[in-house]
Structure formats: structure tokens, C-alpha cells
Amino acid sequence: MAVMTYLEAIRETLRQELRRDDRMIIYGEDVGVRGGVFRVTEGLQAEFGEDRVIDSPLAEAAIVGTAIGAAINGLRPVPEIEFADFIFPAINQIVQEAARIRYRSNGDFGVPLVIRAPFGGGVHGALYHSQSVEALFAHVPGLKVVIPGTPYDAKGLLASAIQDEDPVLYFEHKAAYRSLKGEVPDERYLIPIGKADVKRQGNDLSIITYGLMVSYAQRAAETLEKEGISVEILDLRSIRPLDGEAILETAKKTGKVLIVHEDNLTGGIGGEVSALIAEHALFYLDAPIVRLAGPDVPAMPYSPPLEHAFMVTPDKIAEASRNLAKF
Amino acid sequence: MAVMTYLEAIRETLRQELRRDDRMIIYGEDVGVRGGVFRVTEGLQAEFGEDRVIDSPLAEAAIVGTAIGAAINGLRPVPEIEFADFIFPAINQIVQEAARIRYRSNGDFGVPLVIRAPFGGGVHGALYHSQSVEALFAHVPGLKVVIPGTPYDAKGLLASAIQDEDPVLYFEHKAAYRSLKGEVPDERYLIPIGKADVKRQGNDLSIITYGLMVSYAQRAAETLEKEGISVEILDLRSIRPLDGEAILETAKKTGKVLIVHEDNLTGGIGGEVSALIAEHALFYLDAPIVRLAGPDVPAMPYSPPLEHAFMVTPDKIAEASRNLAKF
Amino acid sequence: MTPEFQKDIYYHMALARAVDDRMWILNRQGRAPVVYSSNGHEAAQVGSAFALNRGEDWIVPYYRDLALVLAYGMTPREVMLHLLGKAEDPNSGGRQMPAHWGLHRLHIMTTGSVVATQDIHAAGLALASKVLKDGRVSVAYFGEGSTSQGEFHEALNFASVHKLPVIFFCENNGYAISVPARKQMAVMDVAARASGYGMPGVIVDGNDPLKVYEVTKLARERALAGDGPTLIEAKTYRFVPHSSDDDDRVYRSREEVAEWKKRDPLVTFEKYLLDNQILSSEELTAMQQKIKDAVNDATDYAEKAALPDPSTLGLYVYHQ
Amino acid sequence: MTPEFQKDIYYHMALARAVDDRMWILNRQGRAPVVYSSNGHEAAQVGSAFALNRGEDWIVPYYRDLALVLAYGMTPREVMLHLLGKAEDPNSGGRQMPAHWGLHRLHIMTTGSVVATQDIHAAGLALASKVLKDGRVSVAYFGEGSTSQGEFHEALNFASVHKLPVIFFCENNGYAISVPARKQMAVMDVAARASGYGMPGVIVDGNDPLKVYEVTKLARERALAGDGPTLIEAKTYRFVPHSSDDDDRVYRSREEVAEWKKRDPLVTFEKYLLDNQILSSEELTAMQQKIKDAVNDATDYAEKAALPDPSTLGLYVYHQ
Ligand SMILES: Cc1ncc(C[n+]2csc(CCOP(=O)(O)OP(=O)(O)O)c2C)c(N)n1
Numbered sequence A, B: 001m002a003v004m005t006y007l008e009a010i011r012e013t014l015r016q017e018l019r020r021d022d023r024m025i026i027y028g029e030d031v032g033v034r035g036g037v038f039r040v041t042e043g044l045q046a047e048f049g050e051d052r053v054i055d056s057p058l059a060e061a062a063i064v065g066t067a068i069g070a071a072i073n074g075l076r077p078v079p080e081i082e083f084a085d086f087i088f089p090a091i092n093q094i095v096q097e098a099a100r101i102r103y104r105s106n107g108d109f110g111v112p113l114v115i116r117a118p119f120g121g122g123v124h125g126a127l128y129h130s131q132s133v134e135a136l137f138a139h140v141p142g143l144k145v146v147i148p149g150t151p152y153d154a155k156g157l158l159a160s161a162i163q164d165e166d167p168v169l170y171f172e173h174k175a176a177y178r179s180l181k182g183e184v185p186d187e188r189y190l191i192p193i194g195k196a197d198v199k200r201q202g203n204d205l206s207i208i209t210y211g212l213m214v215s216y217a218q219r220a221a222e223t224l225e226k227e228g229i230s231v232e233i234l235d236l237r238s239i240r241p242l243d244g245e246a247i248l249e250t251a252k253k254t255g256k257v258l259i260v261h262e263d264n265l266t267g268g269i270g271g272e273v274s275a276l277i278a279e280h281a282l283f284y285l286d287a288p289i290v291r292l293a294g295p296d297v298p299a300m301p302y303s304p305p306l307e308h309a310f311m312v313t314p315d316k317i318a319e320a321s322r323n324l325a326k327f
Numbered sequence C, D: 001m002t003p004e005f006q007k008d009i010y011y012h013m014a015l016a017r018a019v020d021d022r023m024w025i026l027n028r029q030g031r032a033p034v035v036y037s038s039n040g041h042e043a044a045q046v047g048s049a050f051a052l053n054r055g056e057d058w059i060v061p062y063y064r065d066l067a068l069v070l071a072y073g074m075t076p077r078e079v080m081l082h083l084l085g086k087a088e089d090p091n092s093g094g095r096q097m098p099a100h101w102g103l104h105r106l107h108i109m110t111t112g113s114v115v116a117t118q119d120i121h122a123a124g125l126a127l128a129s130k131v132l133k134d135g136r137v138s139v140a141y142f143g144e145g146s147t148s149q150g151e152f153h154e155a156l157n158f159a160s161v162h163k164l165p166v167i168f169f170c171e172n173n174g175y176a177i178s179v180p181a182r183k184q185m186a187v188m189d190v191a192a193r194a195s196g197y198g199m200p201g202v203i204v205d206g207n208d209p210l211k212v213y214e215v216t217k218l219a220r221e222r223a224l225a226g227d228g229p230t231l232i233e234a235k236t237y238r239f240v241p242h243s244s245d246d247d248d249r250v251y252r253s254r255e256e257v258a259e260w261k262k263r264d265p266l267v268t269f270e271k272y273l274l275d276n277q278i279l280s281s282e283e284l285t286a287m288q289q290k291i292k293d294a295v296n297d298a299t300d301y302a303e304k305a306a307l308p309d310p311s312t313l314g315l316y317v318y319h320q
């Protein structure tokens, strides 16, 4: 058991899985010699060779599309998209092909494939290096969308994603890479995809969230504890499948729900979570269901005052929680 | 004033707008000589020439991307995507470029552009000629998403879209093209984008919907009227912007809300509508907010029993309404 | 090339034409909502299939490729089950529109409707073959219209950089639905693009199955030798509308169609086989009877087969 | 070509280098979080800009194009305001990362980060020019790495089919971040792709501004004559890392960089101008002083300028 950053947990899992299964390959832009622009794949090409850790041409549709073919012909591809913002040229391959292949072939074909991509903001990345793109994929049957919130989860969820028989999008928050640290067991372990995790028990209200916002919610909860407000935090871990049971359970328990994400408010996954509660736990509620999310502008601007104005912060979470607790 | 089909209303509006404004051009696959695979643009190339109604290469990113450039350099492009299912190769241009250009340039540039595309199922189109793709775009700030439910609305909303200074996606339901008929004034008129329309007044419950489902809801409401259930129907007309005020008003009025769309349930726009109500009108509700939508499978299969099992029908709407009314 | 081999090619071309003709009849009778046809493309498709290790090499077809999949081993029954959307349809269990092929058993990759995505899949199948050294070649089939898509370009570039064992096989019939090739590209030949990727671009008479066989065989050998991909352009023509929903009279003259009909690959190949005594007229008659029986059997079988149960709608969204 | 014209080219190359040097200093001092550089590309960018009707023809740059936009008329103040994310930044009001150019006043198309999308925009701007007969040419600038994207292909094909007045200008510096050109494509030259679209592909020494000027001028005339697009490939090198976040020592040798440095376009062009008495050493000194002043002025101005007000976050999502 070692203390690792979120980034190291991902790198060590990739290494462990590459060692475990010869059929696994990694590729993408700059992942080989350069070890990735964030250094997530550093050292892997040296260990596993150019055939298994491949610098690919600058073409996301080709990266994902060849991974589909390779998966069907026996490999376990784990391609990287350099930034989640650049996944758009590959959406056709992801949504129209990877997601639908099992269904359209009536189960005759399957696509075991993990697409890793750094996402999220707060790192001066501006409009095109800060985006949260998860809601687009969470709407698509056939895909799974995993977003870890801690180094421990990063490892167990990535191993599960790689072992999964279906296409999984695995989004890594850039601001979490080096800022989040935690204990990570050396041995391989699996965290089931589709099960949410109560990261903190509480009674007054529930925060339902995922990704970097889990740690932000925890910071807010610590502040609020001192003020006598007891917060429960549910980490969704995957936003498709959503763990409806866990969502309803925490909503019923506290009767007050704050949904938090960095992705833009309108059409974000928060709406889906809210709708599940409003359909299946309405009469347990003591207050309106509140969403705190990135505002409805096209990703976050570069200049610090604007970036800060966009970001969901521990302070903003605490403030929204306070208001809800008071209700 | 003439009785027209939904398809004719669109064609006549395109004709009227082409006559009105020399800067408007139409292009896409098969829109010229062939008049479009659904014949929506029939006769337009003959009237306006090959410079203004253009058969383009088979490349959706190029169709939308050149339209962006052309819009910025002074034209008013109204490209067609042959089927909404084939919009995916153009998503990069729509989401990353068209939607963000005004914002990223701090208002220095704008993209007046209307993208038309037939969508929806029930016409033996199977997985790739039946999709509802609107939720993907409704999540994106900078875009507008318009979906008419009647021939009258088709005309007024299309004229507004063409006059709009921002990128608008205008989705036309394939099954509505020839099945929906109605009175359409000859003269030009504008229906504001972002205002929902109460298509039917009622007291017992509200159906909130859009597109083909408006007429299906109307059929259900007629059945229910005979059973003594009074249904209000709110036609959203555009799903981005959403008319929050109208949504809350009808929810508060009847206290029971059924949201209906053909698009897949999870992550569909119904979640957003439900969340708005759950946040801003919770205590007016007499029943859980119910959603009736396409099931979470990748678009609808070809074979009639499967297609039928997927489709939201007037019967299914009536059934869901009955249950809600009873609550 | 043995006489048996040539007769087998002819048999599959004729079988495809007969199945296709039957599909149109079923369509006109209202028993099949939509038909996509290989009518006119048989030489290109069957000739290339016969150059492959059928059932082992991967083919990644498109909706035009009825003759191809028949030559690859799909049975007329399987085709008809697919046409009629029956539960037993091995391509999709009735889920996809007709002509959306896919059969793992025969290494026919599953395909959707979005043109050119399959070009990249073929490169990906070949990437795995390169890593796993499984000795397979992959072949993507596509129309000339689809080469305007970005994914066509990405596939060729990726395959060539990595010297993958893959063949890109273009069936150039001069039209993308109504759009003629001159509005699709500013060059005469799709093959002209190959040099920009550092691969050979080969133009072949797509109405001559033996010529198509030869160039495909060479491309396959090249792929297996580790020399990378080849772009083959088979010049051909479709004799019927794009699909049963199309009306081709709007965009091409009857004279043009008639002109190409003179070079109907089925007629010319049949004549060649008879003239050269590779095939006797008795053999031909027997073959025609066999085909007729197969088509009838397939139609009857498929018409009697059950439609999918609506309760299966939710199956196979994920692995189960 | 007049001496004044040549001196003006040199001035803008030297200005770009000086602005660029300053940006790196600000970065190292922690005053500018990120820098994208045109260092090494000045001849290609300035030479091509001077062949255009500057401010009237459309240019569609990418993040590498500092020298280009300066040559096109953007002021050093405007560049520095952009670098530091200030409210007055005319490119984006501080919204975009540095080097994301766009200025309607000068017909510099706004650009995002997604490579190759701009190639299609240039074709679209040119489509409007063709319809409106406005006499403008559009030029897309891009790196060789980005030519692997499908949208590059779609742009060239569309532009060529419609014979649009557009130029595709590739700045080939041999790397896409860490990925060398040989892993990007299986041909030596991007220009090899042009023939596949039926357009000329021109290779030019990207470190020689006058040669770049000549080929761009010809391409522009061709475009205006209605003969369609040209693909120009300027061979060049970047002397610095991809951005201030990059470390190029991992993927290219110091010897390779030193070898290219011998052909630094700024040094060689300066020598040419002095050797040929086009520029006197007094003029050079005066010019250098002018540049120094301009860079100091721009830095001071931009550093004092206000940051955007957070309340403006929601502006310009839609027309207002
Ligand atoms: C991305 C995409 N856009 C549009 C379509 C609609 N469409 C189906 S076939 C076709 C024409 C294809 O022509 P070509 O590639 O030449 O093949 P052919 O049918 O002539 O064999 C079009 C436009 C599609 N299937 N996919």
C-alpha cells in the first residue's frame, strides 16, 4: 500500500494491466516517447515496446475506429484522447459504432474498449482544454461512462473498465492529477462499474456528485460540519450506468438533495439524477432538488477572474448546501 | 391560407426565404437535382440555380464547416443533413466551432446558420435512419434546437431560425412529413424561438412534449377527454432555449406532469424539464413527475414488432396519462 | 485458375443477381419495405472475395455488397431472413435495415449505415492481425461517394503509417445516390489519392471478375508480406436505383444506363465461360436450376420464419 | 519587389521574434501561464502574408501564427493583451488561451484549438467569396500533423470540387508535439496529397520569405482567376518546444535543433538584406530600436490593462 497521486494510480494500473494481459495495447497522440502530455503513460513504451504503446497519427476518429476493429479481432485496446475536448472528431465512431455494435449485431459482436481522456478545468486551459463532455456520452445506450474521484477509485475503476466487455469512457480530471493523493493498494482490485459510493455519511442533506467535485464536496462538508450541518456525499463513480438505488436511498434518507457537477447546468447529468428522484422519491423530499453546476456558457474562459467565476468551488458548494439546509 | 403537409410547409418556407434574401443558400447531399431524399427541396434548384442550391460532396463536416465560413463572410447558409443520424461527423464543427465562435471571440464574430435534418422513427428506418439526436445539442450553450410539431409551426419557426443570428438546429420529424396536415398562411410570419405553446388547455394533468409527439399527445388527449380526464398539452417548440416559465406555469396549474419524448429516456431533455420543475415548482405537485420516452436501447430496430415496441404511441401516452390522473 | 474456380465465381455472381431480383419482387409486392442492391457490381464483389481466404480474412462490407457476402459464404436463407427482419437473421436478428451485413462466423464485420466508418474498422482489424500475427488480411469495401468523408482519409493514412495488412476496395459506380462523381471529387479516379498516402492505387475493370481477382490477390500478397495497404478502384455501374426508395430517372439518362448494360458483368462473363468451353450449356442450365431452387427455398424459409419477440427489444445493449 | 517591401517583411519577422522572446520571458517569470511560439516559422508566415491583400483577404490561422498575425496588422499591444488575458484583448476578451487569434477588423478568422477545423472554414469563407464575387482569397494555415485529420481532407476535396478561391498553407516543421512526421504519414511531403484532389501541390523552402512570397502570390492569382485551390507546403522548423508546457529534449536531439538553427530565417534573411545593400546597418539598428520600443510599450500597456470583469462571464453566448 502506497500513497499515490490520482495520476500515479492511473499509470500504475495501466502498467499492471499491460503486464497481466498481452492483448492490451495503448495508443494515442504523444503517449509513447513523450509519455503523454500529462505524463500519464510515462515509461510504458520503454517497458512494453512500440507495438503495445503506440504513437498514433493526429486523428481521433482513426484512434477510436481502429481500436474498435482491433478489439473485435482480439486485442484489448485502451486508447487515449489527448484532451476530452478533442474527442469530438471521434464521436461518430464512439456513438454510432462502438456503442451500437453489440446491439445491432444482436450480440454477435462486442467491443471491449476503454477510451481514456483528461477533462475538466481550473488549470488555465480555457475553452478547449477545460471541457466536461460526459453528459453527451451518458445519454448513449451501449456506453459506460466512468469518472473516478479519488486515487483509490481511479485504480479499481480503471481495472474494471479494462476488464469490461463493452466500450467504457474513462474521464480523468486534470486538476485532480497531481492535487489528489491517497492510499492505493499494490495488488489488483476491481470496483464495480455502476455502483455509487457513499463517501461521507450525513443526515441533513445529500450532495450527489462525481469526479473532482467529490473532493470539493468533502471540503465543503468539513466546513459545514463545524457549522452543525451534517452532509452525506454520494459519489456516483459512473454516470452511465447511474446507480438509481443509491440515489434514491440517500434522497430518502436526508430529504434534501444538492446535485453538483462542473459540466454545464442545462442538459447535464444532474437533470437525470433530479428526474429519477422526482419520479421515485418525490414524497420523501423536504426541499426542492437543487443543482449547482457550471453555468451555461461554452466552457470556461482563460482569464483568471472569468475562469474562477465559472468554476464550481468548495465555497460555492458550501453556500448552496447552507441555503438548502436552512430550507 | 392553404392546407399543407408539414413537408410542404417547410419547402414553401425555404422558397419564400430564398426569394426574400439573395444571401441565403441551401446545400447538402442530393438536395439539388434530386430535390432531397424526402423531396423537401424539390424544385428549388430549378428556381434558384446551382449557385444557391448546391449538391455537395458526401461529407457532413465539410457541409457544416463551410457553412460556418460562408456565414461569416456574408451568406446565410441553410445546409441540410440528409438524416439526423448522419450529423455525427459534423458534431465537431457544430459544437466546437459554430456554438462557440461568438463566445470565444467575445462577440466579434457570429454564425447565422440553420442546419436542417430529418429525425425520428416509425418509418422502418432502423438504427441509422430513426434516431432522435436532439438531447446531444440541447446540452450545448451557443446552440438553439428547434423542433416543430405542426405545419403551421414548421413555417413560423423555420423563418425565425433563418433570421436568427446564431446557429440553429432545426429537426423535422420524418413520420410527420406527410402525415401531418394543417392550415398554413401564405404570408411570412415568425414564431419566436424559446417560447413554448399551449396546444391544448386542460386541468387534470400536463403533457409536456415536442415534435411528432405533440400530435400523438393530442390524440391521446381526445381519447382521455371521453374518459373525463382533462389534459393540458405544452408544446416546447424549442428544447434549447427551454421555456422555463411556461413549463412551471403548466406544472403549477395541473400539479401533475407527464413528459413525453421519442428520444431515449436517460439523459434525454425530459430530465432537464423534470429538474426545472423539481427545483422551482416542487410544492405544487400532486404526483411524481413521470417521463415516457424511448427505451434505453440504441435507436429503434427494423423489424415491425421491435420498432413498435420502441415507439412512443398515442396509446402508450394515454395509458401513462391515465395512471398519472389516477394518482 | 481452374475451370471449377471460374465456374464457382460465376455461380456466385448469378446467385447474387437472382437473390437480388427476388428481393425487388418482394419489395414490389409489399413484402419487403426496402431493398439495397448489388445489381451490376457482382464481378467486383465476387472477384475480390475469391482472392481472399474466405471466412478467415476479415471483410468489412457496405450495403451494396450482397454478392460479396454470398461469395463469402452467407447463405441465401440468411440473406432473406435479414431482408425480412426475422428473428433468425444472423446479421442482426431483424434489428438492422436490409443489407447491413455482419456475421462473426464468417469474419464479416458488422456494419452500420454511416458511410466510411468501416474503412477505419478494417485498419483496426488489421492492426490486431499485425500485433497478433494471425495471418489475416482485412478488406474494407465502399463506394466512391464515401471517399469524400474524412474517415476514409484517416483510415488510409493510419493504415499506411503502420503498414497494416489491409486492402481498401472502392466500388466506383459513378454516383452517390443522385450525385455524380464529378460533383464528388475533382479527379477522375479515386485511385489518384493512393500516392498521397504512399500506397499503390490500382484501377481495375470492375465488370471483369478475373481482373478484379488478380489485383486483389496481388494486394493481399503485398499485405501479407508486410508491405502495407493497397487502394483498389473497381470501375463499375449500378443498374438499378440506389435503393427501392430511389428514382434514378431524375438524375441519369436511360441511354447512359443502356450503354452500361451492354457490359453487364453477368452476361459478359457467362459468354466468356461458354465461348471458352469452361462452362457447358448443360452445366449452365443445371446451375440456373440450382440457383432458382436456392432462391425459392430461401424465400419460403424466410417468409415462414418468426418475427422477433418484442420482449427481446432490450437485449444486448450490453454484454450479458 | 522594392527594397521597402523586403525591409517591411524583415521588420515583421524581427518584430515577431522579439515579441515571441518577450513572451517566453514573461512565462518564465510566472507572468504568462502559457506560450505558443512562431519562433522559426517567421519566414513562412510573413512571406505568405505579404503576398495577400492584407486586411481584406481572409486568413484562418492556427496557434503557431504569431508572426502571421503581426504581419497582417495585429499590433504588439493586441498580442500582449491576448497573452495576458486582459479585457481589452480584441481576439477574445481574455476568454481564449494565448495564440487563439481572431480579429474581424483585419479579416483574421477566429480560431479554436481543435486542429484542422479551420481548413474547412477557409473553404467556406471562399465559398461566400465565389457567390458574392467579393474578390477575396482565403488562406488556411496549419501544421503537418493536423493533415492526418479527416477535416483536412474534406476541406481540400470540397474546395477543389467547387473551384474555390482558397489556399491551404501547411507549415511543416517535422513534428506534431513529440510525434515526428514519419509516424504521421507514409510520404515525405504533405504536398504529395494535392494531386489526389486535382490541385497543385507546391513545396517551398519555408525559411526563405521571398520564395514563400512568390509561391503564395501565384496561388492567389490562380484562386482569383477561378482556377481553384492550391496546397502549399513550407518546410520549416520550430526552434523552441511545442509550447511552454512542453519539453522537446525528450523527442528530438540537440544536434538536430542546432543543425536547423544554422538556417534561422531571421539570421539568413538579415544577412541577405545587408549583403545586398537592401538594408544598411544603421537602418537595422534603428529598426531594432523601434522593435524594442514596441515590445516594451506593448508589455507595459498590457500589464497595466484590466482583467475582465467576472460579471461578463455570461455575455455573447448568443447574439445580443
Ligand atoms: C455519413 C453518411 N452520410 C450520408 C449517408 C446517406 N447515404 C447513404 S448511401 C449514400 C451515397 C453513397 O454513395 P457511394 O459511396 O458512391 O456508394 P454507392 O451507393 O454508389 O455504392 C448516402 C449519401 C450515409 N449513409 N452516411
Ligand SMILES: Cc1ncc(C[n+]2csc(CCOP(=O)(O)OP(=O)(O)O)c2C)c(N)n1
Pocket (backbone or CB within 6 Å): A029, A058, A060, A082, A086, A089, D064, D113, D114, D115, D142, D143, D144, D145, D146, D147, D171, D173, D175, D176, D177, D242
Ligand atoms: C483535434 C485535436 N487533437 C489534438 C490536439 C492537441 N494538439 C495540439 S497541437 C498538436 C500537434 C499539432 O502538430 P502540427 O499540426 O504539426 O502543428 P505544429 O504545432 O507542429 O505547428 C496536438 C496533437 C488538438 N489541438 N486538436
Ligand SMILES: [Mg+2]
Pocket (backbone or CB within 6 Å): C143, C144, C145, C171, C172, C173, C174, C175, C176, C177
Ligand atoms: Mg457510388
Ligand SMILES: [Mg+2]
Pocket (backbone or CB within 6 Å): D143, D144, D145, D171, D172, D173, D174, D175, D176, D177
Ligand atoms: Mg508540425
